[in-house]
Amino acid sequence: MPVPDTAATTRAWVESPLQMVSALEASAAGELGDTVEVIYRAGIPSLAELAARLGTVALPAGTSVTAWDTRNLWLRGYPEAFGDAFSGALQARGTVARRRPLVVLDDGLATLHLLDLLTAPAGGPLVRARARPGSLRRALAGAARTRLLHLAREGHLTVFTALPVRDQVADAFTELGGRLVRHSFAWSASLREPELHGADIVVVGSAMATDGLIRTDAYARWVHAIADEGDGEVVYIPHRRESPAITATVADRPSIRVERGPWPVEVSLRCLPAGTVVHCLPSTPLLTLRTALADLGIRLAGSAVPDDWWTPNASARFRSGVVALGGTAT
Known part of the structure; x- marks a missing residue:
């Protein structure tokens, strides 16, 4: 002990x-x-x-x-x-x-x-x-x-x-x-907190836009592209420190539904039905959700950060670390 x-x-x-x-x-x-x-x-x-x-x-x-x-x-x-x-x-x-x-x-x-x-x-x-x-x-x-x-x-x-x-x-x-x-x-798995309903596609927000490390317009276009590729509603979960201005830029169309809740996504997303796709940029959730959502039939899709997204605030060391986290998990 x-x-x-x-x-x-x-x-x-x-x-x-x-x-x-x-x-x-x-x-x-x-x-x-x-x-x-x-x-x-x-x-x-x-x-x-x-x-x-x-x-x-x-x-x-x-x-x-x-x-x-x-x-x-x-x-x-x-x-x-x-x-x-x-x-x-x-x-x-x-x-x-x-x-x-x-x-x-x-x-x-x-x-x-x-x-x-x-x-x-x-x-x-x-x-x-x-x-x-x-x-x-x-x-x-x-x-x-x-x-x-x-x-x-x-x-x-x-x-x-x-x-x-x-x-x-x-x-x-x-x-x-x-x-x-x-x-x-x-x-947490024993709680089975019903946080989200009717979500076939979920986008987990990243703090990189809030922290000024990536361009907000590029970040919003990433979410918009996911929404445009789908047939139904996309649920967007902002990072807990995300400003209302960034959230408004991201969720600027009826097909994107913003959901906030007290639980970390490692808990709230466990209620999703099998077949749901969860999108993340390289970040903590991309790693922790691999564990939290294991064996639930939920697909975790990681997206890389293109070079033209970065702002001068993102150091070369930070960028290389993010690149190392990129990829797709299922």
């Missing part, structure tokens, strides 16, 4: 719907001890909506979900589990001096980036893939990497993920002493 003191309460700090579901999956799998408090960042609408929906379902035994202001997060010490290992606040307040076991929860592609940095012989400081940190921030992130490596060597670092970790990375992390625990959204 990564949290050996089962009599104590394990706190899992989450800042996105995927992190929240990951914490609940970890609790259901017994990776966080007997009593688990999932504490989510107050003031984020998507988290508040998901927490409200969770109030209507049976949570894993011994688990509760509570909103916390970031100013109060440290009143009871450092959380035993979290998703964002690149958070400067978490690194500054405890990662560099931590002695107790730690569980890192799914945070999308950032989780793969973390494992790459921890296992590479010349791995850099723990900063986000697109970050350009100053010298002080790099020093803090370097100290955080050193601390996590020390926890791994002591057998006190667990990464809990549904993402497909490359074999060489998984082996290297295990050789360091870390625990890599994989899951398949088993607890």
Whole structure:
């Protein structure tokens, strides 16, 4: 067990719907001890909506979900589990001096980036893939990497993920002493939340347009082309941070129906009927949905990002990473 003191309460700090579901999956799998408090960042609408929906379902035994202001997060010490290992606040307040076991929860592609940095012989400081940190921030992130490596060597670092970790990375992390625990959204699958109906074609939105990495007009044309090729209605699920302006540009015709909901797509799309086609750009959902939708008869179609979509904000390193994720899954 990564949290050996089962009599104590394990706190899992989450800042996105995927992190929240990951914490609940970890609790259901017994990776966080007997009593688990999932504490989510107050003031984020998507988290508040998901927490409200969770109030209507049976949570894993011994688990509760509570909103916390970031100013109060440290009143009871450092959380035993979290998703964002690149958070400067978490690194500054405890990662560099931590002695107790730690569980890192799914945070999308950032989780793969973390494992790459921890296992590479010349791995850099723990900063986000697109970050350009100053010298002080790099020093803090370097100290955080050193601390996590020390926890791994002591057998006190667990990464809990549904993402497909490359074999060489998984082996290297295990050789360091870390625990890599994989899951398949088993607890979420038991909910069978009926989120979508009448959808034969679904487009999962990408944050790349919202983050200014790809051109909005090109992104909208991609969705329009999918809608124009189909015979019926296309359901478009915007990224949780997508602006109303981008959504309006994308859904500018009656054949495109916008659907938003509190659940991450890894949960909400499980109710789709066999034969449904789900379109994604290279992103976290393209990877996690391969696991979440496995054996359901739902086709997952990944589209590459053409060179003329990119904006100057997308670095060469980021572009190459996206290219590596491209392709089609069934």
